[in-house]
Amino acid sequence: MGDDDLRQGGKVLPITRWGEPVMHEQTRPVTEFDDELRQLARDMFATMRAAQGVGLAATQVGLDLALFVFECPDDDNKIHHGAICNPTVTLPTGKERNLEASEEGCLSFPGAYESLARPDKATCTGVDVWGEPVTVEGAGFLARCLQHETDHLNGTVFGDRLSSRSRRKLDERQAAVAHLYPADWPVSPRKAAADD
Ligand code: ZN
Numbered sequence: 001m002g003d004d005d006l007r008q009g010g011k012v013l014p015i016t017r018w019g020e021p022v023m024h025e026q027t028r029p030v031t032e033f034d035d036e037l038r039q040l041a042r043d044m045f046a047t048m049r050a051a052q053g054v055g056l057a058a059t060q061v062g063l064d065l066a067l068f069v070f071e072c073p074d075d076d077n078k079i080h081h082g083a084i085c086n087p088t089v090t091l092p093t094g095k096e097r098n099l100e101a102s103e104e105g106c107l108s109f110p111g112a113y114e115s116l117a118r119p120d121k122a123t124c125t126g127v128d129v130w131g132e133p134v135t136v137e138g139a140g141f142l143a144r145c146l147q148h149e150t151d152h153l154n155g156t157v158f159g160d161r162l163s164s165r166s167r168r169k170l171d172e173r174q175a176a177v178a179h180l181y182p183a184d185w186p187v188s189p190r191k192a193a194a195d196d
Helices: 035-052 141-153 164-180
Strands: 055-057 067-073 079-090 099-105 115-119 121-127 133-139
Touching: 035 079, 035 121, 055 115, 055 164, 067 141, 067 164, 079 141, 099 141, 115 133, 121 141, 121 164, 133 141
Parallel strands: none
Antiparallel strands: 055 067, 067 079, 079 121, 099 115, 121 133
């Protein structure tokens, strides 16, 4: 299985929601770089696409494992993609550090967005699903995605990073649309809203 094979033919899995214990705990590092791992990454790509997301962590398909996939535009609008195991994120410090506030959402809390300030650049290092070292440098939306997905693998969801006021707004927005997302979404599609 090559890199391109990871992004086709996978099986769509149900997405785990915030509140399930696996979403809020530190994950186990990946130690076996076998076909089973690559099949999981492939299923995660299919699931992310079905949900029209730009990143998906293994915790979001119910697995306690340090792996995420992404397919996300950088600030130059070029789409970057990959599967990263055991990621760590390095953020700029000092004068290089610029916070950018932008709308963020999460497939595990679907349909709700809230502005969150994060560093506008991030470097993510880890290994790919063959066990080879990988480094991804991101700016703009990709920097946000790399931080968001690595957070998931450390048991942090973006709602944890919001002020209590913003978190309340996010919770209200999600509650208003939660009924549109079947329990096994995106295996079953999102329902149409009255105003769709
Ligand atoms: Zn998320």
